[in-house]
Amino acid sequence: MIADKMRELVKNSSAIRAMFEEGKKMAKEYGAENVYDFSLGNPNVPAPxxxxxxxxxxxxxxxxxxxxxxxxxxxxxxxxxxxxxxxxxxxxxxxxxxxxxxxxxxxxxxxxxxxxxxxxxxxxxxxxxxxxxxxxxxxxxxxxxxxxxxxxxxxxxxxxxxxxxxxxxxxxxxxxxxxxxxxxxxxxxxxxxxxxxxxxxxxxxxxxxxxxxxxxxxxxxxxxxxxxxxxxxxxxxxxxxxxxxxxxxxxxxxxxxxxxxxxxxxxxxxxxxxxxxxxxxxxxxxxxxxxxxxRCLDARADVPYYNRNREVLYNGLKELGFDCIKPQGAFYLFVKSPVEDEKMFCEAAKKHRILLVPGASFACPGYVRIAYCVSYETIVNAMPAFRKLAEEF
Amino acid sequence: MIADKMRELVKNSSAIRAMFEEGKKMAKEYGAENVYDFSLGNPNVPAPxxxxxxxxxxxxxxxxxxxxxxxxxxxxxxxxxxxxxxxxxxxxxxxxxxxxxxxxxxxxxxxxxxxxxxxxxxxxxxxxxxxxxxxxxxxxxxxxxxxxxxxxxxxxxxxxxxxxxxxxxxxxxxxxxxxxxxxxxxxxxxxxxxxxxxxxxxxxxxxxxxxxxxxxxxxxxxxxxxxxxxxxxxxxxxxxxxxxxxxxxxxxxxxxxxxxxxxxxxxxxxxxxxxxxxxxxxxxxxxxxxxxxxRCLDARADVPYYNRNREVLYNGLKELGFDCIKPQGAFYLFVKSPVEDEKMFCEAAKKHRILLVPGASFACPGYVRIAYCVSYETIVNAMPAFRKLAEEF
Known part of the structure; x- marks a missing residue:
């Protein structure tokens, strides 16, 4: 009985939610600290x-x-x-x-x-x-x-x-x-x-x-x-x-x-x-x-925190041989997938408990998005997993 | 350049805003306490x-x-x-x-x-x-x-x-x-x-x-x-x-x-x-x-306050000869206009600094809406103005 226009949209939402649910399931199975969820643009820095x-x-x-x-x-x-x-x-x-x-x-x-x-x-x-x-x-x-x-x-x-x-x-x-x-x-x-x-x-x-x-x-x-x-x-x-x-x-x-x-x-x-x-x-x-x-028009969340995440993640990934432009803003890295089909790359990353978003979601296949609005520890701890992932490709 | 659909809607909004602005203008001219603005469903009872x-x-x-x-x-x-x-x-x-x-x-x-x-x-x-x-x-x-x-x-x-x-x-x-x-x-x-x-x-x-x-x-x-x-x-x-x-x-x-x-x-x-x-x-x-x-699912704003407003306004208007069904809920009275064209009645009311909404806005011409979510004093003070209005019709 739902509107025709909504049908497709619900299907897409379900795909995103499936990823979300999978992240939660993995966190349960391996412990939250052993899952490197870079899929969401949800700030990890508290309000000032x-x-x-x-x-x-x-x-x-x-x-x-x-x-x-x-x-x-x-x-x-x-x-x-x-x-x-x-x-x-x-x-x-x-x-x-x-x-x-x-x-x-x-x-x-x-x-x-x-x-x-x-x-x-x-x-x-x-x-x-x-x-x-x-x-x-x-x-x-x-x-x-x-x-x-x-x-x-x-x-x-x-x-x-x-x-x-x-x-x-x-x-x-x-x-x-x-x-x-x-x-x-x-x-x-x-x-x-x-x-x-x-x-x-x-x-x-x-x-x-x-x-x-x-x-x-x-x-x-x-x-x-x-x-x-x-x-x-x-x-x-x-x-x-x-x-x-x-x-x-x-x-x-x-x-x-x-x-x-x-x-x-x-x-x-x-x-x-x-x-x-x-x-x-x-x-x-x-x-x-x-x-x-x-009352807070001059206040800011902790931007230096994101900046440290950016530096460590960008430099780390470059060292591992990943191809990526250095971002000057926001809290995302857009990394070239080592294989043409970036969804395959996302699947491989998932085996190392790294969650990424395929570039196709942004009308730019062949790339993946890494949201680094996570804790600094997540980035540091994820680096060995990224290393193993790099070795695979 | 705005969308065609929006054109008519803006015009209607402007009519409502005109009323709103007129109320504010009247409040400035006569003092807020001498204007009886019953036009808005904006609670006058604070949050519990x-x-x-x-x-x-x-x-x-x-x-x-x-x-x-x-x-x-x-x-x-x-x-x-x-x-x-x-x-x-x-x-x-x-x-x-x-x-x-x-x-x-x-x-x-x-x-x-x-x-x-x-x-x-x-x-x-x-x-x-x-x-x-x-x-x-x-x-x-x-x-x-x-x-x-x-x-x-x-x-x-x-x-x-x-x-x-x-x-x-x-x-x-x-x-x-x-x-x-x-x-x-x-x-x-x-x-x-x-x-x-x-x-x-x-x-x-x-x-x-x-x-x-x-x-x-x-x-x-x-x-x-x-x-x-x-x-x-x-x-x-x-x-x-x-x-x-x-x-x-x-x-x-x-x-x-x-x-x-x-x-x-x-x-x-x-x-x-x-x-x-x-x-x-x-x-x-x-x-x-x-x-x-x-945390407030059992809390309520001061409903007895509205109830007192209801009783005083309903009884007062009935005494003055207005025709109205006694409401059992919300904070509105829907009063029969003494003349067929209720907009004319609203205009007459405005001369006594009483602001009402024509029933046509609710697909029910011939009536006017009185929102009694105002202060008790507004209702008490408005009664002489309602009396004069009643005498006109």
Whole structure:
């Protein structure tokens, strides 16, 4: 009796859950410390202490009716104001509270903006490798995902193909930098070239093309790398941010959209995003968490911890002969499979109790994703298992 | 550039917001205490103290990674287990954790279950007067709302018309008792007759028809009235519950779905609802709030406060000659407009600084909704204004 569209999606979910269950089963059989589960993007670094302090302060000081009550569907005005101010300080932007819509994480934000923008049949470009959930989000509003194939040299976007695939039906391009699954940060040069293409195509086709920047990993950047703020390069940019990784709050579902006034029909999009938040059943982002994150806009989870994981894992794997680009952000390594069929490689890894995700899940077969948001000990302890795996190939 | 579907919805939102803004403007002009805003279902009774205690306890005792981390898309297993156990104790049901999906409020739950069930063109019956948002929720999944017209004698459902409007395309019936906007509780007799019709029609048409029970007001029931638990009357029942009103947490977005094993394809629906939660971008219900409400399943907001409001307002309006059925639940009165065009009546009320919602918003013109989830003082102070209004008609 379930909807036809859901049938396939449930089947895929079951596959992921099967992996999840297998991990749990292996942990039971061999002991959790002897299973090296690199399959999930679930932070292993706790929320910074400011989060708890902020929640306690709100519980102590705020009126219960305000703290837990309804507010505008777009969020508390003072929270949106605080977010705008923080962005302005950090990125020299000029946002005000009307540019911010508080959302149920970045996933909620992406759904709100896609609901707001897409007519059935509208095309949304995504750049492989990319987070597979974009397929579902775009399908929710009967849009069509158009995949730009991966540039496996640098994992910067394949801009030539991007330009070729823009049509009159292109409503949006989703970018994700620092990137899941590669950890690559799109350079300022990339951004300048990409936005020049979008500007040119907009003029040529007499359309508006929105650049949707999915930024859950913005704060996880290493070696002082610059992560360009895209609204400064292209007027039709919309940002979907999440506190899931920056404050290690993935379960709390809190993030925001930035909708600049400069975007085409910006005011209309702001009003429609407010309505879409309600209509999609979110109603508003969780109220206590809105207020809590507004007090923690400068706080960060322990990024150096991830950085140490990155260094040790990257160097270790390189030494073992694995082929991998050094990531500058997020908490993923995207490693070339020593055999063409990376699923076979994942199966072999599983025999050494190493759990990896095949690149096919990100429209980039031949690679595997290693999520290093695990404990440092897991990485150290996994190295002998990686060594044995390397020897097999 | 916004989606065609969103255009009309934004216009409607703007109308509601205009009312909202007008209320704020009036409060500024005349002082908040001199404006009688009965337009919003926003609780004026604070969360019970157990909520704060529960949050503090979780912050103190729980591991941050668990407390704010990802869990199954359907929610923490122990939270779902606690919800199932509480239901079993209260309603002599036999649910287990797999029957519970934690959701982003009842609005989130309704969207999850409609996404799970509806194919484009499927019909969903709603019983007027009804919460207007159902139109949007059903439209999100390209379903078709079929309205059963109101029975203005008792505001129990018009069962004859319900039966006539069931077709092979009927996938679900949404009921809401205690009802928004009437406050009426559907009696056990009503439920028995309604479910007998559904059973008969299922056999006749060889289909499954799901009864979706939207229950944000379940705990707001007065005079010891019985609010039947619908899974006990009809196998294909799915319950959408919210803690928004029972614990005065509307901004926190926390509720759950009950999907019984006995429902047709129950197991499949449970799996699909888990996937739909993810795909719609909710990912999961807010984590800290899941854990907090699990500690407060027997706590309630101050229901006697609402009851006093109900008595004073109902008796006051009856004395002034207004025509209204006495509500047994929720926090709304649904009053017959003294003139056919209730919008005209609402405009007249506004001149006395009384804000009401026209019945047309609930597919029941000729009536107005008065939300009495306001302070007691607002009700007492509004009575002279209601008297003047009555004298005009």
């Amino acid at each position: 202490p400011q989060v708890k302090e902020a929640i306690l302060k709100e519980l102590e000081e705020a009126d219960s009716l305000m703290l837990h009550g309804y507010m505008s569907n777009s969020g508390y005005e003072d929270v949106r104001e605080a977010v705008a101010r923080s962005l302005n300080q950090r990125f020299e932007t000029a946002f005000a509270q009307n540019n911010i819509v508080m959302t149920v994480g970045a996933a909620g934000g992406l759904n709100v903006i896609l609901k707001t923008l897409l007519n059935p049949g509208d095309e949304v470009l995504v750049i492989a490798p990319y987070f597979g959930e974009y397929n579902s989000y775009v399908a929710n509003y009967d849009g069509k995902v158009v995949v730009v194939s991966p540039n496996t040299e640098t994992f910067q976007p394949n801009l030539k193909e991007l330009e070729e695939k823009i049509t009159e039906k292109t409503k949006a391009v989703i970018v994700n930098s620092p990137n899941n699954p590669t950890g690559v940060v799109y350079s300022e040069e990339t951004i300048k070239q990409m936005t020049a293409i979008l500007d040119r195509k907009q003029k040529e086709l007499k359309t508006d093309i929105y650049l949707i920047s999915d930024e859950p990993y913005r704060e996880l950047a290493y070696d002082g790398v610059n992560v360009p703020y895209l609204t400064k390069y292209y007027a039709n940019t919309i940002v979907a941010y999440s506190f899931s990784k920056s404050l290690s709050l993935p379960g709390e579902r809190i993030g925001y959209l930035v909708i600049p006034d400069q975007a085409a029909d910006g005011k209309e999009i702001q009003a429609a995003a407010n309505a879409a938040t309600r209509i999609l059943g979110y109603v508003n982002a969780p109220s206590l968490m809105q207020r809590a994150v507004a | 103290p157990q909520v704060k205690e529960a949050i503090l306890k979780e912050l103190e005792e729980a591991d941050s990674l668990m407390l704010h981390g990802y869990m199954s898309n359907s929610g923490y297993e122990d939270v779902r287990e606690a919800v199932a156990r509480s239901l079993n104790q209260r309603f002599e049901t036999a649910f287990a954790q797999n029957n519970i999906v934690m959701t982003v409020g009842a609005a989130g739950g309704l969207n999850v279950i409609l996404k799970t069930l509806l194919n484009p063109g499927d019909e969903v019956l709603v019983i007027a007067p009804y919460f207007g948002e159902y139109n949007s929720y059903v439209a999100n999944y390209d379903g078709k709302v079929v309205v059963v017209s109101p029975n203005t004698e008792t505001f129990q459902p018009n069962l004859k018309e319900l039966e006539e409007k069931i077709t092979e395309k009927t996938k679900a019936v949404i009921v809401n008792s205690p009802n928004n906007p009437t406050g009426v509780v559907y009696s056990e007799e009503t439920i028995k007759q309604m479910t007998a019709i559904l059973d008969r029609k299922q056999k006749e048409l060889k289909t499954d028809i799901y009864l979706i029970s939207d229950e944000p007001y379940r705990e707001l029931a007065y005079d010891g009235v019985n609010v039947p638990y619908l899974t006990k009357y009809y196998a294909n029942t799915i319950v959408a519950y919210s803690f928004s009103k029972s614990l005065s947490l509307p901004g926190e977005r926390i509720g759950y779905l009950v999907i019984p094993d006995q429902a047709a394809d129950g197991k499949e629906i449970q799996a699909a609802a888990n996937a739909a939660t993810r795909i719609l971008g909710y990912v999961n219900a807010p984590s800290l709030m899941q854990r907090a409400v699990a």
